[in-house]
Amino acid sequence: MVAQTRLPERWVIVDDGSTDRTAQIVEGYARRYPWIELFRRPVRSDRSFAGKVHAFNAGLERVRSLEFDVIGNLDADLSFDPEYLEFLIGKFAEDPRLGVAGTPFTEDDGYDTARDSFEGENHVAGGCQLFRRQCFEKVGGYIPNRAGGIDWIAVTTARMKGWRTRSFAEKRFHHYRTLGTAGRSSMAASFSYGEKDYYLGGSPVWQLFRVAYRMTRRPVLIDGVALLSGYCWERPVSSELMQFHRQEQMKKLGAILRTLLRLKKVDNFSLATEQRPTN
Secondary structure, X not given: OOOOOOOOOOEEEEEOOOOOOHHHHHHHHHHHOOOEEEEXXXXXXXXXXXXXXXXXHHHHHOOOOOOOOEEEEEOOOEEOOOOHHHHHHHHHHHOOOEEEEEOOEEEOOOOEHHHHOOOOOOOOOOOEEEEEHHHHHHOOOXXXXXXXXXXXHHHHHHHHOOOEEEEOOOOOEEEOOOOOXXXXXXXXXXXXXXXXXXXXXXXXXXXXXXXXXXXXXXXXXXXXXXXXXXXXXXXXXXXXHHHHHHHHHHHHHHHHHHHHHOOOOOOHHHOOOOOOOOO
């Protein structure tokens, strides 16, 4: 962050009980850079995605008195190039309808969300999300859902309310841990994603195609079966958001099938869905 060509007005790093030397390292940087602040929270007794929201909100309280137009959430296990933040801030300046911005990301095993995920360019990954302040306030911020999906709920709600959300393929951030595997195996992570697909209101039709696709990936069959098994859970999202999500999924599925029928290669990243203007 200190190497960025566009520095933040304030960077609040929230420590909610890390067991490594994170706090000591941050303190050293905070002494040299006055825009860095370490904020300590009590140690969490359990690991849940709701804890991430509580940590973010604690940091948000530290900057409410500042004047700013863009606010971001940044996970600790990633990196990006020195022009990254300046690039994204520039996108907000270019498009007043842009509510959430980010980029695709890569992982050590060669995984690239622009190529290997069907979320597409309208989704912004939760590891690094920048929000226009007005948009963040309109969607109600992050929802402290223990089972996860907090980034997805925020981004999808923004589109539902008429904001443009976009991942810009010109850049990447690098994620240093395989997505979804914190404290669990790849199969357990796939089961958890199946749970999320259900409680976030995913279409059963989309899910069947997703399971079939995952069964062709290594380990063959296993991840697809785990994904399908997890597709049964309580839904914490509104019926309005679920309906909006399913409409987007069906548009993407239609685009995929039309491309395959023309015997062309599917461009996962460019399966864009219509984004309505704000009122």
